[in-house]
Amino acid sequence: MAVTKKKLVLKKKLELKKKLELKKKLELKKKLELKKKLELKKKLEIKARDSRLKAIKRQRESQQRQALVARTRALKVKQKEILRLAKERAKLKAQQIAEKLALRVAKEKARQDVKDAREAEKVAKLVAREAERLAEIESHRKPVPPPKPIIIKGVTENGVTPTKEFNIQFLFSQRELLLGERRKLLGQADRLESEANAIVENSEMGDVQFDDEGGEGDTMVVERERDLTLSASARQTVEEIDEALLRLETGDYGYSVRSGLPIPRERLKALPWTTELVIERAGGIGSY
Numbered sequence: 001m002a003v004t005k006k007k008l009v010l011k012k013k014l015e016l017k018k019k020l021e022l023k024k025k026l027e028l029k030k031k032l033e034l035k036k037k038l039e040l041k042k043k044l045e046i047k048a049r050d051s052r053l054k055a056i057k058r059q060r061e062s063q064q065r066q067a068l069v070a071r072t073r074a075l076k077v078k079q080k081e082i083l084r085l086a087k088e089r090a091k092l093k094a095q096q097i098a099e100k101l102a103l104r105v106a107k108e109k110a111r112q113d114v115k116d117a118r119e120a121e122k123v124a125k126l127v128a129r130e131a132e133r134l135a136e137i138e139s140h141r142k143p144v145p146p147p148k149p150i151i152i153k154g155v156t157e158n159g160v161t162p163t164k165e166f167n168i169q170f171l172f173s174q175r176e177l178l179l180g181e182r183r184k185l186l187g188q189a190d191r192l193e194s195e196a197n198a199i200v201e202n203s204e205m206g207d208v209q210f211d212d213e214g215g216e217g218d219t220m221v222v223e224r225e226r227d228l229t230l231s232a233s234a235r236q237t238v239e240e241i242d243e244a245l246l247r248l249e250t251g252d253y254g255y256s257v258r259s260g261l262p263i264p265r266e267r268l269k270a271l272p273w274t275t276e277l278v279i280e281r282a283g284g285i286g287s288y
Helices: 002-139 168-205 216-250 265-270
Strands: none
Touching (some): 168 216
């Protein structure tokens, strides 16, 4: 009986042990299953989170791409607008330059037209004036003088060239007359100029009173002007004498510079430097 009880107790213990082991196994299994479920849940959560992150990343990348595309499109639109505005400004500037150039050309053309009109008017006036002058000359045209006769000249002797009409002795005497008259006229011109200068010096020194109360000043002025005029006339005659002396050397002395005819010896003796006949001097026959 005791053995049986022991066996029963042992059996109960074994069964209890088995039950405990079975319970432990079940609890372990449950724990494993729960752990697996938790791990699976965690994996699913991780996967879901990764999916969300990938989706968010894809969405951000998509947004970035869209933003980049939008910025690129906006940049292209802006560049096109800038290019369009630049073209419009260039076109407007070119138009303004063309208008300014056209205005300048028009002004220059108008100025040139005015200038051409003035030049044409001047030319027309000059032509008319020249026509009037030619008509005036034609109306007062004198007959063409006959050709001057040829002077037959001889051999030069002592600076004098004789001719057919005037021999060497006559020309020598005429040269003496010319030289004597030249010395006399030069002395006269120098004396008259000295007197005129003396009048000026006296007036500067106060010897002569030039005022309204006396006429001495006016008289002296008149005398000075007369002296200067006579001196200038004398020097002009000296120049004519020098020309006559030159004609003596060339063989042209004694012949009219107008007609080429010989001047009478009486006139040459009276006025050795004359270059005209009496009738030519008076403007009558033979004057041209």
